[in-house]
Amino acid sequence: MQISELSDRSGLTVQTIKFYIRQGLLPRGSAVSATRAEYGPAHLERLRLIGALREVAGLPVAAIRTIVTAVDDGGSGLHDLIGTAQHALGGAPAEGPRPGAVPPDPDLRAAREDVDALVRELGWRAAADAPARDLLAAAFVSLRRLGFPVTLADLRPYVRAAADVAEHEIARVDDAAPRARTVQSLLVSTVVYERVFTALHRLAQQDAAARRFAP
Amino acid sequence: MQISELSDRSGLTVQTIKFYIRQGLLPRGSAVSATRAEYGPAHLERLRLIGALREVAGLPVAAIRTIVTAVDDGGSGLHDLIGTAQHALGGAPAEGPRPGAVPPDPDLRAAREDVDALVRELGWRAAADAPARDLLAAAFVSLRRLGFPVTLADLRPYVRAAADVAEHEIARVDDAAPRARTVQSLLVSTVVYERVFTALHRLAQQDAAARRFAP
Numbered sequence: 230m231q232i233s234e235l236s237d238r239s240g241l242t243v244q245t246i247k248f249y250i251r252q253g254l255l256p257r258g259s260a261v262s263a264t265r266a267e268y269g270p271a272h273l274e275r276l277r278l279i280g281a282l283r284e285v286a287g288l289p290v291a292a293i294r295t296i297v298t299a300v301d302d303g304g305s306g307l308h309d310l311i312g313t314a315q316h317a318l319g320g321a322p323a324e325g326p327r328p329g330a331v332p333p334d335p336d337l338r339a340a341r342e343d344v345d346a347l348v349r350e351l352g353w354r355a356a357a358d359a360p361a362r363d364l365l366a367a368a369f370v371s372l373r374r375l376g377f378p379v380t381l382a383d384l385r386p387y388v389r390a391a392a393d394v395a396e397h398e399i400a401r402v403d404d405a406a407p408r409a410r411t412v413q414s415l416l417v418s419t420v421v422y423e424r425v426f427t428a429l430h431r432l433a434q435q436d437a438a439a440r441r442f443a444p
Numbered sequence: 445m446q447i448s449e450l451s452d453r454s455g456l457t458v459q460t461i462k463f464y465i466r467q468g469l470l471p472r473g474s475a476v477s478a479t480r481a482e483y484g485p486a487h488l489e490r491l492r493l494i495g496a497l498r499e500v501a502g503l504p505v506a507a508i509r510t511i512v513t514a515v516d517d518g519g520s521g522l523h524d525l526i527g528t529a530q531h532a533l534g535g536a537p538a539e540g541p542r543p544g545a546v547p548p549d550p551d552l553r554a555a556r557e558d559v560d561a562l563v564r565e566l567g568w569r570a571a572a573d574a575p576a577r578d579l580l581a582a583a584f585v586s587l588r589r590l591g592f593p594v595t596l597a598d599l600r601p602y603v604r605a606a607a608d609v610a611e612h613e614i615a616r617v618d619d620a621a622p623r624a625r626t627v628q629s630l631l632v633s634t635v636v637y638e639r640v641f642t643a644l645h646r647l648a649q650q651d652a653a654a655r656r657f658a659p
Contacts, residue, residue: 281590308650308658315646348647354654355647365643371636375496377629386612387641388648390605395648397601399656414592419649421586423642426602428580430638431530432563432570433603433610434630435523439569441614443523 232258235268239276246276252290254279254297271409278413286420292317296416300409307402307411312356314416319360336373340366347381351388394426447473450483454491461491467505469494469512486624493628497532501635507532511631515624522617522626527571529631534575551588555581562596566603609641 236243249255255275258266275297282288282296299305299313344365348355355361369379377383398418402411451458464470470490473481490512497503497511514520514528559580563570570576584594592598613633617626 277591285586285590306657308653308656311650311653315650318646351651353647353651354658355650359647359650361643361646361650365640365647368636368639368643371500371639372632375500375628375632375636376492377632377636384640384644386609387637387644390609391641391644391648392652394601394605395645395652398649399652402656413590415649417587417590417592419646421583421590421592422602423645424583424586425580425599426606426641426645427638428576428583429599429602429606430610430641431533431576431634432568432574432580433606434613434634435526435530435570435574435576436566436568437607437610437614438523438526441523441617442521443569 230268231265232268235272235276238273239280241276241280249276249279252294254290254293274407274409278409281413281417286318286416288317292319296412297409300412303408307408310408310412311415312359314412315419316356316358316360318416318419334370336370337366340369340373343369343379347384350381394422398422445483446480447483450487450491453488454495456491456495464491464494468509469505489622489624493624496628496632501533501631503532507534511627512624515627518623522623525623525627526630527574529627530634531571531573531575533631533634549585551585552581555584555588558584558594562599565596609637613637 230238232243232246236246239246246255250257255272258268258272261267278297278300279293282293288296295317296314299310305313341362344362345357347365348362372379398415402415445453447458447461451461454461461470465472470487473483473487476482493512493515494508497508503511510532511529514525520528556577559577560572562580563577587594613630617630
């Protein structure tokens with residue numbers, strides 16, 4: 230298809246598509262003449278991935294480039310790809326330390342050691358530099374400052390809930406699907422379904438409170 | 445204790461404490477002379493609640509006033525108090541429609557009807573105007589736009605995880621504890637433990653992917 234059709238089908242303007250090509254997010258089409266290039270379904274799929282990363286995860290162009298480069302690198306396993314994608318996601322929006330920042334705070338460093346001990350105790354295989362470790366450490370620091378010490382017993386229900394949800398998400402990954410589609414659906418699980426969980430959690434809290442306190 | 449001791453023990457400056465009194469967040473101390481007032485443990489507890497709401501939940505003064513007014517209103521049940529606190533929390537930070545906003549988007553209106561149907565089907569007792577309903581509807585819209593239709597089967601693991609976690613949180617509420625402490629610990633569950641869940645979810649996803657794809 231020509232760029233105008235790619236624009237119609239993706240809902241993006243021709244300028245935006247050309248911007249993504251210049252930024253190295255989208256491969257060039259195959260040249261059919263000096264002024265015309267031909268685009269295929271892979272381009273459309275890639276634009277959907279970029280759209281998901283920009284609009285839903287709110288990622289900057291550089292982070293998107295990291296992810297699409299990893300998608301295109303056929304040599305890395307799906308497991309590494311998930312690590313790369315999570316790295317690009319970094320902390321949750323507008324909270325927690327940014328990845329790569331050296332924790333300057335001794336409380337945060339101590340909490341980070343607790344997180345590493347927890348992950349070892351759970352026997353979870355997660356990257357040593359996973360940004361989620363810093364996110365968790367920052368939450369531990371908040372809890373302690375508020376006078377809520379964190380014990381393994383307190384964490385148990387959250388650990389179980391997180392593990393059940395993740396197990397379900399990874400189990401439904403289709404081995405045969407294109408890598409871009411797999412990464413997209415895992416990122417959607419990560420970002421949008423975390424919002425789904427948050428909303429359901431609040432509704433479930435109201436329900437549990439109503440059952441206990443307003444029978 | 446005098447205001448200087450309240451300042452020492454809360455870690456807040458005297459100016460900040462006086463600001464909270466002027467804003468109606470903290471009751472005045474009992475006057476012991478024309479220029480001195482006496483403060484008690486309830487003032488310290490209240491300052492901890494305000495601190496949690498400001499620093500952890502990032503709430504503005506007006507939202508904090510709504511919550512502390514509800515805490516002080518002995519007539520409302522704990523169940524109503526949770527609803528009020530969730531209302532003050534509104535959407536998750538920097539995402540989702542703000543509470544009270546009329547959804548202008550027909551997709552969002554349709555998604556909101558799906559959310560209401562889901563809550564009815566689950567038999568959950570949650571306020572008809574709970575902001576979490578709008579949060580969930582916004583996530584449904586994102587999923588649909590990305591080409592992931594939302595089915596009850598897809599939601600099941602998240603519903604179960606959210607219900608388990610909420611059940612645990614409400615079960616550990618101590619009836620005999622002061623209302624301010626109960627509200628504080630439920631808000632901490634809501635805000636900080638949602639971050640804990642997010643981080644654990646990402647680590648669990650890496651682990652599940654490693655077990656499936658890098659055995």
